[in-house]
Amino acid sequence: MTHELICINCPMGCALTAQVEGGKVISVSGNTCPRGEQYAKTELTAPVRTVTTTMITSGGKPVPVKTKEPIPKEKIFDVVAAIKASTAPLPVKMGDVVLSDAAGTGVDIVSARSLNNA
Amino acid sequence: MKNEYGIIIIGGGPAGMAAAIGAKEAGEDDILILERDSVLGGILNQCIHNGFGLHTFNEELTGPEYAERFADKVRELGIPFELDTMVLDVSPMEDGRKAVSLISAKRGAVTLTAKAVILAMGCRERPRGALNIPGSRPQGVYTAGTAQKLINLEGAHVGKEVVILGSGDIGLIMARRMTLEGAHVAAVAELMPYSSGLKRNIVQCLDDYGIPLLLSHTVVDIKGKDKLEGVYIAEVDEKRTPIPGSEVYYPCDTLLLSCGLIPENELTVGAGVEIDPRTNGAYVSESLETNVEGVFSCGNVLHVHDLVDFVSEESKRAGANAARYVKQGRKAGGSTVNVSAGNGVRYTVPSKINTNALEELNHIRFRVTGVYTNVSIVITSGDKEILRRKSRILVPSEMLDIILKRDKLADITDDLKVYIEEVES
Incomplete structure (x- = not known):
């Protein structure tokens, strides 16, 4: 399944496109640095927040x-x-x-x- | 009770506390902080969300935690502070000292003197009266910060059905806060085609809760006589004029306004300090000293910051510089150059630099006028290029901080110019 999200690591706010299969992120595109890929992986598999x-x-x-x-x-x-x-x-x-x-x-x-x- | 001080600091928020710590650590022991609230910490006490302190403490703290760490440090260093104290006037005296008039239950109405004064009064929100929104004046219209204070410090219930005007960070934070308190936030309307808030706040405060952000929209009418009943939101064109026929009615009992912050400079003006119309804060030198000798300014009263970490760093420097001034006076000689804002730069802090008063590391802080991608930040002095730094993206909502070493600036005689240059792609 394809997911679209915005990376929140820096003001660039890259529009990321990620492919998810079987609960795993198999590819991320649209990011300009490695942090974007990491963000998509966490955000799409197990998003967490401090409340x-x-x-x-x-x-x-x-x-x-x-x-x-x-x-x-x-x-x-x-x-x-x-x-x-x-x-x-x-x-x-x-x-x-x-x-x-x-x-x-x-x-x-x-x-x-x-x-x-x- | 003691009436004469080395340094009096007006305001016990993040700026005032950091300035006091900076002055104390630079060797000045005769300090007094004056704070009008009944606790130290200023606005941080009501900013209960996290995200503070990444630069200062290398961890993400909430506002009250960040404030308490600084307040603990102030107590640990034995710096005196007086709460519930309202400063009424600051005036330079003929002998060079400053007269600080105040009123408090403890002292009554008195005038203290100080060799140096640090202005750290922070900023306040732009109120409804300054926004020219037509309609009646019912109960239920608050600035976002007022609602934040009522909910977080007083435990009050502000409203159930909410519309927010303005997508600055306080507006975004309050959209989430109201939602967690059980309210429904129907929409956040933003006049500009982009949000002035941080991306992470749009994702974590709006998207997480399915709250729509209406860019290029504004509130055009407020309905309700005694109690707010609803607002009309309309789309605006590229000139920010509402488009007739695009009005949509949102029934609501609460309208929050998050439409900008204004440095609180009444005392500053009264002291004869010149104000920069671009920042609504004082013009300052490299030492964060205003045109009135021995009067320093730092934090949000100088220019509105987006990160408290930057406020603390700047204020610590103001404190250290004030301590140096008390001991040695103003550094004379050297050449004084203006720092001017060129293409794409809205303002700079400082607005002038004396080459004799340079630190090992010197900060030039500024904001850009719009969104720029693939550009260079350039600083020149006459024909000489001092700095050229490529940047992939610059946005007005992020304050930029350029640090220049002393040897880069020591020999300059021509004015400095900071500007943005497009890069050929």
């Missing part, structure tokens, strides 16, 4: 959080729902795990900011 959102704290205000590692793209909404169903106790430090194994991804959610009781 950032906020979690409510015990103090009532939100704290910014992120997935400690990138998660599969199709899990974004499940992960956000799991975060929104949780409450972070205060005080919290930057890097603290505020939710483990979000939505069965095996990836922890960590606080992106230190907040005190206030």
